[in-house]
Amino acid sequence: MSFCLLAEESVEEGIKRIVNEEINQAIKEIDSQRLNKTETIHEVRKHCKKVRCVLRLVRPQFEDTYQFENAWFRDTAKGLAELRDAEAIIETYDDLLDKFSDQVDRRAFAPMRRALTLRQKKIFEESGNLNQKLKKIRARVHKAAARVADWKLTVDEFDGIEKVGWS
Numbered sequence: 001m002s003f004c005l006l007a008e009e010s011v012e013e014g015i016k017r018i019v020n021e022e023i024n025q026a027i028k029e030i031d032s033q034r035l036n037k038t039e040t041i042h043e044v045r046k047h048c049k050k051v052r053c054v055l056r057l058v059r060p061q062f063e064d065t066y067q068f069e070n071a072w073f074r075d076t077a078k079g080l081a082e083l084r085d086a087e088a089i090i091e092t093y094d095d096l097l098d099k100f101s102d103q104v105d106r107r108a109f110a111p112m113r114r115a116l117t118l119r120q121k122k123i124f125e126e127s128g129n130l131n132q133k134l135k136k137i138r139a140r141v142h143k144a145a146a147r148v149a150d151w152k153l154t155v156d157e158f159d160g161i162e163k164v165g166w167s
Contacts, residue, residue: 003054011058012153018054022047023145030138037130038087041080044137048077061153069144076140083127086120 005014026047029040051073059066093116097106127133 012151015054015058015153016148016151019051019148020145022050022054023141023148026141027138030134037134038084040134041084041087044134044141045077045080045084048073048141058153062151065151069147072140072144076137076144079133079137082123083130086116086123090116090120 003018005011006017009017026044029035029043029047032040035043052070055066055070055073090113093113097104097109124130
């Protein structure tokens with residue numbers, strides 16, 4: 001993941017542009033018919049995490065906004081976490097069996113795969129209508145996009161970017 005501030009924009013403008021790009025991409029993923037629902041969930045969660053990363057870079061320049069928006073995007077992604085985790089467990093299980101296929105009898109592990117699949121199905125059923133949930137997430141990130149234009153950094157220069165993980 002990399003973000004690029006453009007030479008002709010201020011740091012504030014760049015941060016807003018990058019966040020808007022991530023929000024728009026999340027909305028695009030929700031609206032897309034090319035992805036299945038678990039892929040959509042994964043992609044939307046990634047875009048929320050990327051927004052939070054960008055916010056962390058400029059946190060000292062707008063602490064109150066950071067606190068609110070970080071919690072907003074955290075909670076938005078959290079609403080999809082259990083659904084994604086259920087899928088990721090099955091993906092990991094399948095990857096492990098593929099990797100060790102010459103050492104493992106798949107039939108011996110079939111009951112475990114079935115249990116994981118039933119667990120995933122139960123989680124999806126308990127979460128309610130997934131399409132409705134994604135519509136709510138879409139509305140939520142769209143609402144956040146409207147706030148981005150009002151963000152103001154106290155220092156609109158590169159000094160305003162947190163030196164997180166840089167030497």
